Amino acid sequence: xxxxxxxxxxxxxxxxxxxxxxxxxxxxxxxxxxxxxxxxxxxxxxxxxxxxxxxxxxxxxxxxxxxxxxxxxxxxxxxxxxxxxxxxxxxxxxxxxxxxxxxxxxxxxxxxxxxxxxxxxxx
Numbered sequence: 381x382x383x384x385x386x387x388x389x390x391x392x393x394x395x396x397x398x399x400x401x402x403x404x405x406x407x408x409x410x411x412x413x414x415x416x417x418x419x420x421x422x423x424x425x426x427x428x429x430x431x432x433x434x435x436x437x438x439x440x441x442x443x444x445x446x447x448x449x450x451x452x453x454x455x456x457x458x459x460x461x462x463x464x465x466x467x468x469x470x471x472x473x474x475x476x477x478x479x480x481x482x483x484x485x486x487x488x489x490x491x492x493x494x495x496x497x498x499x500x501x502x503x
Contacts, residue, residue, distance in 0.1 A: 403427055423464055427440065482498065
C-alpha cells in the first residue's frame with residue numbers, strides 16, 4: 381500500500397511538472413494562462429489558455445515518449461473535457477459562440493513538450 385501511495389504521489393508531481401512545462405510554452409508564445417486544473421461537472425481541464433478572444437482547452441499527457449503520451453488520451457476523456465469546456469464557455473460573455481479549440485500537449489520523459497493544436501473538436 382505504501383508503494384502504491386508513493387507511485388500516486390510521484391504521478392501527481394509529474395503531472396504538475398508537465399503542466400508547468402506546457403504553461404511556460406504557451407506563455408513564451410505570448411498567450412495567457414487563464415486557469416490551471418479547472419474543474420467542471422464533466423471533469424478537470426488541465427489548462428485553459430487565452431489567445432485574444434479564443435479560449436484554448438489543453439489536456440496535458442506525460443509519458444516516456446510522445447507516442448505513449450498521445451495513447452493515454454481516450455475518447456471518453458475527450459468527451460468529458462468537452463462537457464467541462466461547454467460549462468466554462470457558459471461563463472464567457474459570448475457563451476458558446478466564444479471561439480475555442482482543444483489542444484493536447486505531450487510531454488516526454490526528458491521534459492520536452494509538443495503541442496497538438498486543434499487535436500480534437502466538438503462532438
